[in-house]
Amino acid sequence: MCEQCGPVGAAEELHDHGPAGPSRRKLLLGVGAGLGVALTGVPALTSSAAAASLKDGRWCNPALGYFPAGGGYGVPRGGLPHAGQDVTNSSGTAVYAAAAGTVVRRGTNVISGRTGNGIVISHGSGRYTYYGHLSAFRIGLNAKVAAGQRIADMGATGNATGPHLHFETHSGGLGAITNPVSYLAARGVRLGGGWSSVDPGAAGATIKVVQYLMTQRGTKLEADGTYGSVSVGAVKSFQKAKGLVADGQVGPKTWAKLVYTLTKGSSGNHVRALQTAMNKRSAGLAVDGTFGAVTSTAVRAYQSLNRLVVDGEAGPKTWQALVG
Template sequence: MCESCATPAVEELAADEEAVRRGGLSRRGLLAGLGAGLGLSVIGLTTGASTASAASAKNGAWANPALGYFPQGGHYGAPRGGAAHAGQDITNSTGTGVYAAAAGTVIRRSWGGGLGGRTGNALVISHGGNQYTYYGHLSAYRVALNAKVKAGQRIADMGATGNVTGPHLHFETHSGGLGSITNPVTFMTARGVDLGGGWPRLDAGASGATVVVVQRLMTQRGHKLVADGNYGSVSVAAVKKFQASKGLVADGQVGPATWPKLVYTLRQGSSGQHVSALQTALNRRSAGLAVDGTFGSVTTTAVRAYQGLNRLVVDGEAGPVTWQALVG
C-alpha cells in the first residue's frame, strides 16, 4: 500500500503558495477536501459523502479503474503520519491494466501528478463538472497528456513507483474541484461501480457501451431490443419482464442479481448477439474488435489478452468472472 499518498500537515502549507500562483494545486486545496490529521478529516469525509450522494445516478458513465483487492490500511482516511490517506488502494501485480473511470481529458501526467503529498508516476483526468480522478504509482503510461479518453479505456499499467510497500493503484476521486477529495468507494458506488470488482448497477436513463451490452444480451434472450445505448422505457420494460421470468425483483435496475442471469458463458465457435455484446464489452476496455457476433480466433485472442492483463484465469472463455470484470 501507499507509504505516503496523504494530505499533508498544516505546517507544510506555506511552501505551496508559489505553486498556486504557477497554476498548480496547493496542499491547502487538498486539506479543504479531507483535512490534516484526525480533527479535520472528519469534515472532509462528511463533505465528500454529501457531494457523492447529490449526484448518485447509476447512469453507465463510470467504470472500474482496476481489478484487485483492498489491502489492509489502504482505505480512504487511513492514518499517514500526521495526515490521512487521500484515496483507495487496489492491489494487484505490476502491469495489471488501469482504466479511465469515466470519459474526460488527461490534465496531469507526471511524478506525483502535480499534487502535494503524492509520489510515483501518476495521471489526473478531468471529467467536467468539477470532477476529477487520480491514478498513482503507475509502472507505465498508455495515454498522452491532454488526451481525450473514454470510460473504461486503458490508460496505464499498475506499478510500485514512489514510496510504496508493493504494487497497487492509488485511486482518488475529487468532486467539486481538484483538491476536493471524497471517498472513492462511496463516490463510485453512487455511480453504480463496485471498486471491489463486483457487478455494476444501471438505472433507467443510463447510456453508453454497457447499455449496448445489456441490449444485445437481452436480444439474445429473445427480447429484440435496438442496441442504441439508451436505457429508456422500452429497454427497462424488457428488463423488468426478464427479471420477473427469472424470479428476481422486477425493478428494472441491471445489477448484481440480474447480470449473472443475463450473461452467457461463451467460447470460440459461439455466434449471435451475445457474442456481439462480449465484443462491445471488450472494446470498452480497448480491444478494438470488429463487432460481428462471431467468436473466432481474433476474439479469443482478445479475451485471453484481457484475462492475462488483469490477472484472471487465461482460458479464452468468457464466463461470469470475465464478464463481471469487463462490464464493471
C-alpha cells in the first residue's frame, strides 16, 4: 500500500525534473494544450446513456490484482486524501498502458507528492494516467504507446509497504484527479481485472477479437475492428440465441458465451481472436489461426507475467485478463 501518495494541486506547474521528466516548455510542445483546462465535456456517471457512449474499446485494465485495505481513492493518507487506487500483486507483475498516448514523464518522483519510479502518459484533451511504485520500465520517455501495451513492472519503489501499482486518472489537466475506479468503469473497464464492456460504435483490437469469435461461431464477419451495424446485428442475434439481453453490448455475460477454451493444436478464427488479444498485450504474434509452439509459449509468458495459472491453456480466466 502507498505510504505517501497525496493529491497534486490542480494548478501544479510542470517543472523540469531532469532525467525524470521534460521541462514545462518541452512538455507543452510535446503534448499540446490541455494542462490546467477546466473539466468540461465529461459526462456525469449518473447518466447511463452518457456512460455507455464512453465504452468505445479505447481503454483497458492496466494491471491484474486486488484492492488492498486502505489503498482506495480518497482515503485519508497523512492528512491528505489518497490520489489514486492501489492494485496489489507480486513484484514484476506486468503493467500496461490504460489507453493510447505519449509518455510525458518517466523516472523517480515524477509528480509532486509521489515517490518511487513512475510514468505519466498523456492521452490528449487534458487526460493523463499515472503509474507509480514501478520496479522496472519497459518503455522510454516520449514514446508513443497503444492501449494495452506493456510499459512497466509492478514494484514497491518509494514509500510503499509492499509491491503494488498506484494508478491515477487526471481529467481536465495534470492535477485534476478523478476516481480511477469509476473513471474506467464508465469506459467499460474493471480496474484490477474483469471482463470489459464495449458498445456499438466501438473500435480497435478488442472489436477484432469479437469479430473473429463471431466468425468462429458461424457468422462470418470482416475483422476490421469497427463495431458497426453488421457486427452489432450479428452479436444481437447471438445474444438472443444464448438467452441473453440482445442489446449489442459485449459485456461479461456475452464474453463468457463467446470465448473458447483453447490449447496447443487448436486452429481457426477463435485462435486468431486469441492472437489478436495477445498482441494488444505486446505479444507480437502472427495472426495465423494456428495455436502452435510460438503461440503456446506466448500464452505461458503472459500467464506468468500476470500471475495466472501457467498451463498454456487459454481458458476463461486468461481471456478475461486479455480483453479486460
